Amino acid sequence: MTDRRLPSAALVVVASVIAAAGMVAHNVLEFGPAFLLRPETLIPLAIFGLFTLLAWAKPASPIACVPLLAWAVLNLVGGGILSVLPLGLFPFQPEQTLGHYAIHVVYAVAQLPLVVVAARTLSRRGHPAADGNAQ
Numbered sequence: 001m002t003d004r005r006l007p008s009a010a011l012v013v014v015a016s017v018i019a020a021a022g023m024v025a026h027n028v029l030e031f032g033p034a035f036l037l038r039p040e041t042l043i044p045l046a047i048f049g050l051f052t053l054l055a056w057a058k059p060a061s062p063i064a065c066v067p068l069l070a071w072a073v074l075n076l077v078g079g080g081i082l083s084v085l086p087l088g089l090f091p092f093q094p095e096q097t098l099g100h101y102a103i104h105v106v107y108a109v110a111q112l113p114l115v116v117v118a119a120r121t122l123s124r125r126g127h128p129a130a131d132g133n134a135q
Contacts, residue, residue, distance in 0.1 A: 007117045007124075009059040012068070015113040016052040019072055020045055022110020023079065029103050047071060055118075062122060069118035072111050080108025 023044055027035045035041055051071055055064040084094050084104040094100065 007059070007121050009056045012055045012059055012114075012117055012121070013052055015117040016048055016055070016068070019075065019111045019114040020048040022107045023048075023075060025110070026079070026103050026107040029106075030100070044075075059121065065118045065121045069115065069122065072114040072118060076108050076111035076115060080104055080111060 024036070024041060027041045031038075048071070051064070051068040055068050058064045081104070082089060084101060086094060086096060
């Protein structure tokens with residue numbers, strides 16, 4: 001039998017912390033520790049925090065999970081993948097080294113738990129066994 005319960009609020013928070021840590025690791029490794037106090041780090045961290053608090057308060061609500069999923073996908077695709085490729089989409093030319101690619105792999109992989117947890121929460125919402133009471 002498949003487990004149809006919704007992910008717990010604590011699991012959403014842990015996945016969010018992992019995703020935020022991936023973004024912070026990227027920024028620190030890419031730009032140095034001083035970058036921790038710059039808006040390019042603090043604003044995304046505040047967004048992670050806001051969406052995570054919303055998901056903590058209403059863990060099964062699409063109002064909480066949709067923005068969290070969208071934010072994780074944006075970080076995965078935009079920050080983890082597209083911003084490392086020399087596509088001309090951004091006002092900078094990314095460094096094309098193995099180390100730079102490795103940093104972006106860490107950034108992208110760290111987003112995956114949040115993508116999975118948020119998507120699973122949305123897909124389980126409204127399922128008869130989602131509340132854990134079904135036999």
